[in-house]
Amino acid sequence: MQGLGGGLLAGLGYAVINTALPESLWTKASALVSAMWGVGTVLGPGSGGLFAQYLSWRWAFWALVVFTVLIAILVPVALPGRYRPDPDLVRPRIPLWSLVILGAAAMVVSLAAVPHDGRAMGALLAVGAVLVAVFLFVDRRQTAAVLPPSTFRPGPLKWIYLTLGGLMAATMVVAGTGVGMxxxxxxxxxxxxxxxxxxxxxxxxxxxxxxxxxxxxxAGLAGVVVNATAMSGAATARWAFAVFAVLAAAGLFASTRSVAMSGRTNAGRVPQP
Structure with missing residues (x-):
């Protein structure tokens, strides 16, 4: 339940940036969101460890209840505006099928790190790749979709998302400061x-x-790399960094393509009077 609510709120945060702020402030607002992810990554596990070590791990969940109450009190104060909803306004629907397929793909890749048999790992990774392809096929045809229609049209958006995905995956082992920037x-x-x-x-x-x-x-890929290497110690770490260096190179390629496609899109636009 916490993951479901947190995921919805995190996605809503970017949507609010897009709708409530002028485009000139999008980068600064996104930087603030990125910084809050860093703060949470530092404080969250540390606080949980303190509760588990000196009190009880259950108190970590009660502390979240306290924060939830405080946020529920703060939101009406910070967002006091009220409006009468438009009866003709079409409310966006949750892209349930797309999210189920995409979540299943992530779960399968995570499970690939569990077995120590190479064939089982390979099979699970292949299933994960197939599920990603199914997600793209289904999401493209949904009226309520995860990705906007522009992703599947000529332009840089698909490459921007691939760059973002590659950067986030790389943060699981080697990377942080450059990604945050x-x-x-x-x-x-x-x-x-x-x-x-x-x-x-x-x-x-x-x-x-x-x-x-x-x-x-x-995270799942990192587990697969660690379990797939028969060596231990520094050798395993070297393999992990080597594999994720390939991932970073793929991100570099995607970012280069996004710049190139953006240039073509802008060149094809007709200036408006």
Missing amino acids: AWPHLSAWAMSRVADPAEGPVAAAAINTVQLICGAFG
């Missing part, structure tokens, strides 16, 4: 590279989905 700019770029401005909130929310799913893929 690039993330706000890539996030703002993804929100602005849609063919229709109405796709902006979907493009913004998809940033968080790509972030979480690719993080799960990266």
